[in-house]
Amino acid sequence: MSAARAHFGLLGLALLVRRSLRQHLVSTTITAAAIGLGCGLVMAVFVIQQQAERAFTGDSVGFDAVLGARGSKLQLVLSSVFHVEQSPGNVGWDTYQQVARHPGVELAIPYALGDNYAGFRIIGTVHEQFTAYRDGNGAPLQFAEGAVFDPRKGEAVLGSFVAARTGLKIGDSFHAFHGLNYDQGQQHADEFRVVGILAATNTPIDRVIWVPLQCVFHMEGHVLRGAGTVFDPHAAAGAETPDTDDHAEDHADAHAGHRHADDDEHGHDHDPREDAAGETAFGIPVEHLEFSAVMVKLRGPQAGFEFDEIINRRGKTATFAWPISTITTEFFQKLGWMTSVLRQIAYLVVLIAAATILASIYNTINERRRQFAILRALGARRMTVFSAVIAECKTIAALGAIVGWGVYLLIVTVAGGVLRREVGIVLDPLAYHPVLWLAPLGVIALGGLVGIIPAWKAYSTDVATNLIPRT
Amino acid sequence: MVLQVTDLCRSYRGPDGRPHPVVDIPAFSLDSGQHIALAGHSGSGKTTFLHLLAGILRADSGSIVLAGTELVGASEATRDRVRATHLGYVFQTFNLLQGFSVLENLELAMRFGIGWDPERARELLDAVGLADRIQHSPAQLSVGQQQRVAVARALVNQPELVLADEPTGNLDPERSTEALDLMRRLCRDRGAALLLVSHDQQVLASFEQRLALADINRAGAAS
Structure with a gap:
């Protein structure tokens, strides 16, 4: 007989729970939705925080340091690695050469920022970005279509996200717009033709339009101030068209006050460090040259310590942001309070939802x-x-947990879309994180815990008194 | 013998704080398969007596041996077990579980008792004429049909004893006779003893063996 009584077990409980939930469908639905909201929020906060931090602080960048104008290291990293900030300014040729020629430096790739197309940043750079650069996993940039630009021509290579968003294809042409934010009134006369589209990297690189460095220098309206005076490469070159070569420039006008940098004078795929011996580079007298940033790959940390001492401590004109991962980690540590607040809010929502279970069942x-x-x-x-x-309370919580996964997917998908659009970081909602099972288990346990109070009330029900219907 | 009651006492504490005896029965017994109608007016302690026999209420003193198990002094778990497996109870208000279907009402009783056997439940519902109502909820049934569900549920665990507390109190005379006949027939077919309490003279008259509760309950006689 004991076996028969034990047989009541799960099936009997399931019947009782199922019928009760059906009888109280509205309150069950509302409570499960509230639990789901809290559970989904908790999961989303943890996952987004982890993935965003990993994307910003991980070693997938492929560079160890950024050389730039004197100013905030974080701003320099954000503007040149994640393409989300204004550049703090420019760094001159001499400083660039000091770093690029150092034996401890494996790679130094100059960037020139300051223009955009449809809101996507146009970065002037050199061939090494595509030939010598390797990401944190040792992989070079892969082309989905086409090939790298000819440094002497007005050609462009698009990040995968740019191509998808703008609809630009190989052979299409577009005008650059001055500034980092799209403004129709800031269109340059210069045109670029798309010759390559990069494969997706799921990094900020996907949101960048790469063009030859000297094309940026020679763009109409750009001026250089590397020598402390205004130099107009466009005028100096006799106002040649940008698709020939030797069009360098920076923006001398009132816009944003940004300045551009340069690359090799011949537009070829050679090491710009070798140009130091000449009077010009990228067709521009080197004393006028300046770069928004120089991306640096070190052979070892010793060079990093040396540059930190020479450039950051003793120097006054440049900043050597090294190591990149430490700088972004510190940034996230500063944002720790915000993550903490978000988590507290999510926990609070879960607690309120648990209280909803208690109230609805107790009633x-x-x-x-x-x-x-x-x-x-x-x-x-x-x-x-x-x-x-x-069991009823746990079931409601479990239903809430299922809803929670839906809420989580929704939040991460929406947030992922925003992050992808704004900084090029891709969130993977299906990537493993322990919170994805800990949070649902936690809310189910919490449901069982708050259920003790109404369960005790049920436990204490006096049979004889309550068998008589109340009128 | 399925039921043996000896010196059974139960009191309630009144507003004055003093105990007021409600049940005081020196001796009462039922043989297997025996059917007895117990006559008792309202307030005579008949429901309290049945609750004591079912182990729902705990006696102050005395002895109740049901199907070989002593209930007085037994743990609540023991009384629950005896109630689930050896006893059927038909209430005046039927006490069907609202929100559960007819079949589920029997299913739950069986899961507490001999174990869920859908064939047996269906057979019993067929016997009470509700084979085509098994998925209905109690609220969708007539009063007479609800009473038949209550009878089927009381018998579904093959109990040795069925207690019926004013089982026809909510039925009209014609349906009352039908319900009584059905209950007695099913009890007889299954060898269950039946103890029915009622104040309805027509119901009482239909039983060969009748007792007045006042005759066996000294507390009731005193009141």
């Missing part, structure tokens, strides 16, 4: 006292009705 217990008395009269033990209420 039904009074109207269900007769049902419990009947069950007891049929032979149910006190622990059976206790367990039924606990």
Whole structure:
């Protein structure tokens, strides 16, 4: 007989729970939705925080340091690596040469920022970005279509996200717009033709338009101030068209006050460090040259310590942001309070949802006292009705957890879209994180915990008194 | 013998704080398969007596041996077990579980008792004429049909004893006779003893063996 009674077990409880949930469908739905919101929020906060931090602080960048104008290291890293900030200014040729020629430097790639197309940044750079650069996993940039630009021509290579968003294809042409934000009134006369589209990297690189460095220098309206005076490469070159070569420039006008940098004078795929011996580079007298940033790959940390001492501590004109991962980690540590607040809010929502379970079940217990008395009269033990209420609370919480996964997917998808659009970082909602099972288990446990109070009330139901219908 | 009651006492504490005896029965017994109608007016302690026999209420003193198990002094778990497996109870208000279907009402009783056997439940519902109503909820049934569900549920665990507390109190005379006949027939077919309490003279008259609760309950006689 004990086996028969044990047989009541899960199936019997399931029947009791199922019917009760059906009888209280509205409150069950609302409570499960509230639990789902809290659970989904908790999961999303943890996952977004982890993935965003990993994307910003991980070693996928492929560079160890950024050389730039004197100013904030974080701003320099954000503008040149993640393309989300204004450049703090420019760094001159001499400083660039000091770093690029150092034996401890494996790679030094100059960037010139300051223009955009449809809101996507146009970065002037050199061939090494495509030939010598390797990401944190040792992989070079891959082309989905086409090939790298000819440094002497007005050609462009698009990041995958840019190509997808703008619809630009190989052979299409577009005008550059001055500034980092799209403004129709800031269109340059210069045109670029798309010759390559990069494969997706799921990094900020996907949001960049790469063009030859000297094309940026020679763009109409750009001036250089590397020598402390305004130099107009466009005028100096006799106002040649940008698709020939030797069009360098920076923006001398009132816009943003940004200045551009340069690359090799011949537009070929050679090491710009070798140009130091000449009077010009990128067709521009070297004293006028300046770069928004120089991306640096070191052979070892010793060079990093040396540059930190020479450039950051003793120097006054440039900043050597090294190591990149430490700088972004410090940034996230500063943002730690915000993550903490978000987590506290999510926990609070879960607690409120748990209180909703307690309130909704507790309120039904009074109207269900007769049902419990009947069950007891049929032979149910006190622990059976206790367990039924606990199981009901856990079931509501479990339904909430399922809703929570949906809420989580929604939040991460939406947030992922925003991050992808704004900084090029891709969130993977299906990537493993322990919170994805800990949070659902936690809310189910919490549901069982808050269920103890109404379960005790059910447990304490007096059978004889409650068998009589209340009128 | 399925039921043996000896010196059974139960009191309630009144507003004055003093105990007021409600049940005081020196001796009462039922043989297997025996059907007895117990006559008792309202307030005579008949429901309290049945609750004591079912182990729902705990006696102050005395002895109740049901199907070989002593209930007085037994743990609540023991009384629950005896109630689930050896006893059927038909209430005046039927006490069907609202929100559960007819079949589920029997299913729950069986899960507490001998274990879920859908064939047996269907057979019993067929016997009470509700084979085509098994998925209905109690609220969708007539009063007479609800009473038949209550009878089927009381018998579904093959109990040795069925207690019936004013089982026809909510039925009209014609349906009352039908319900009584059905209950007695099913009990007889299954060898269950039946103890029915009622104040309805027509119901009482239909039983060969009748007792007045006042005759066996000294507390009731005193009141």
